[in-house]
Amino acid sequence: MSGNYTQGYSKATTSAHSSRTAQSDAGFILHRIKPTDKILDVGCGPGSITAGFAPLVSQGSVLGIDLSQEVIDSARDALSDGVGNVKFEVADLLEGLPFPDGSFDVVFSSQLFPHLSSTEMKLTALKEMKRVLKPGGFLATQEGAEDEDFKGFPGGIMPGLMRKVGFEASKITVGAGTTVHSGAEARKWYVDGNLGRLSKGDAFRESWEKAGISEAEIHETGEALRSWGADEDAWYAALQAEIVAEL
Structure with missing residues (x-):
């Protein structure tokens, strides 16, 4: 396992x-x-x-x-x-x-x-x-x-x-x-945590690299996260x- x-x-x-x-x-x-x-x-x-x-x-x-x-x-x-x-x-x-x-x-x-x-x-x-x-x-x-x-x-x-x-x-x-992230503090926590997972050397990023996801695509994902986090009206639910x- x-x-x-x-x-x-x-x-x-x-x-x-x-x-x-x-x-x-x-x-x-x-x-x-x-x-x-x-x-x-x-x-x-x-x-x-x-x-x-x-x-x-x-x-x-x-x-x-x-x-x-x-x-x-x-x-x-x-x-x-x-x-x-x-x-x-x-x-x-x-x-x-x-x-x-x-x-x-x-x-x-x-x-x-x-x-x-x-x-x-x-x-x-x-x-x-x-x-x-x-x-x-x-x-x-x-x-x-x-x-x-x-x-x-x-x-x-x-x-x-x-x-x-x-x-x-x-x-x-x-x-x-439903899991919900809304408001500036929650958005920052969500974005920072996921950017950490996408940083070089993190096991999560390595799993993406092994799956064939390119450096450019990982960078694009990070930029999209930052853009979402900067939007005052943004919220997330799962x-x-x-x-x-x-x-």
Whole structure:
């Protein structure tokens, strides 16, 4: 799985991921979480969503897992003192999680599946997430929905994939949310972060170069970002598919 994470773990990328919170990216499941629940956050990154679950499970626990030891170390460092029910571990979903069957009441992931390039990999991941889920628990995913500008985002196909690994169609709930960036401060943050990813040496830029995107095209993208950020009326929105599958 580690070879498929094309964005890398640069400061620009992890900074973007750190802006995600339980309220912004997992708000659709917060009302479902019980104080005694054990939650697994798969592909937790810097742990900002993971830590946000902690107050909701005062008698339970939250575990965030990711491929990168560096990112897990950063998540541990960022964790506030006194938050004793949150832990972070390195684990590889595709190689098999080091947990017994039925270990968690809630299994969650946000923006994980675009990094699993094939349908087979996505199904393998979902099977493993389902395996560690307790009967009566639920799996929740937040994924971008494909549109004219963003091709290949898997939000729309997630319900079908969940059915293929054994979830009943009647127990799969499909919802939608929106990620919005508007206002001068939000535009600057969005532009600066993406320009960082396009800088030489960043893993994200290198993935573009490997895909055959030219230096001129990368430069043009950067200029378009700057132009958009300078427009006082500019704003950005992305549709998110919010899927809950009960076991």
